[in-house]
Amino acid sequence: MTSIFEALRESHEIQRELAEKLLQTSGDTPERRELFKQLKNELFAHETAEDRYFYIPLMMTDSGLNITRHALAEHHEMDEMIEALSETDFSNPSWLAQAKKLSEKVHHHLKEEEHGFFQQAGKILDAEQKTALALQYKSEYKRYKDMKKDMLVES
Numbered sequence: 001m002t003s004i005f006e007a008l009r010e011s012h013e014i015q016r017e018l019a020e021k022l023l024q025t026s027g028d029t030p031e032r033r034e035l036f037k038q039l040k041n042e043l044f045a046h047e048t049a050e051d052r053y054f055y056i057p058l059m060m061t062d063s064g065l066n067i068t069r070h071a072l073a074e075h076h077e078m079d080e081m082i083e084a085l086s087e088t089d090f091s092n093p094s095w096l097a098q099a100k101k102l103s104e105k106v107h108h109h110l111k112e113e114e115h116g117f118f119q120q121a122g123k124i125l126d127a128e129q130k131t132a133l134a135l136q137y138k139s140e141y142k143r144y145k146d147m148k149k150d151m152l153v154e155s
Contacts, residue, residue: 004054004125004133005118011046011141012110018042019103028090036090036099040082043106045144047075053137054121057129064124067117074109081105 018039025032055071058064081102088095125133 001131002134002138003130004137005122005130007134007137007141008046008050008054008118009114011042011050012114014042015039015046015106015110019106022099023096023103026096032090036085040086041145043078043082045141047078048144049137049140051075052140053133057133058121058124061124064121067120071109071113071117074105074112078102078105078109 018035022032022035022039025035051072055068059068081098085095085098085102088098122130
C-alpha cells in the first residue's frame with residue numbers, strides 16, 4: 001500500500017524535473033510556454049490535493065500546526081510567483097530570473113517537506129491514516145490534473 005509520503009514524492013519528482021527543464025529555455029518559445037503550463041498545472045494539482053489530504057489533517061493536531069502554517073505560507077508564496085510569471089511576457093529578460101526564483105522556492109520547499117515535515121508528520125499520523133490519505137490525495141490530484149488539462153485545451 002502506498003503511503004501519503006510516497007504519493008507526494010511522485011509529484012515532487014515531476015515538479016523538480018519541470019522546474020529544471022524550464023530554466024533551460026530562453027525567449028518566447030513554444031517549449032517555454034508548454035513547460036511553464038505543465039509546471040503550473042503540476043503545482044496547482046499537487047498543492048490543492050496536498051493541502052486537503054496532508055496539511056489540513058495535520059493542522060487538526062497541536063504538534064502539526066506549526067509545520068502546516070509554514071508549508072501553507074510557502075504554497076501561497078509559490079502561487080504569487082506563478083501569478084507574477086503568468087503576467088510577465090515570456091520574452092522579457094526578467095522572466096527567466098523570476099522562473100529561477102520560483103524553481104529555487106520549489107526545490108527549497110520540497111527538500112524541507114521531505115527532510116523535515118514528513119518525519120514530523122510520520123509521528124503524528126498512524127499507518128491507517130497514511131494509507132487513507134494517500135488514496136484521497138491521489139484521487140484529488142488526478143482530478144485536478146485532468147480538470148486543468150481540459151481547461152487548458154479549451155483556452
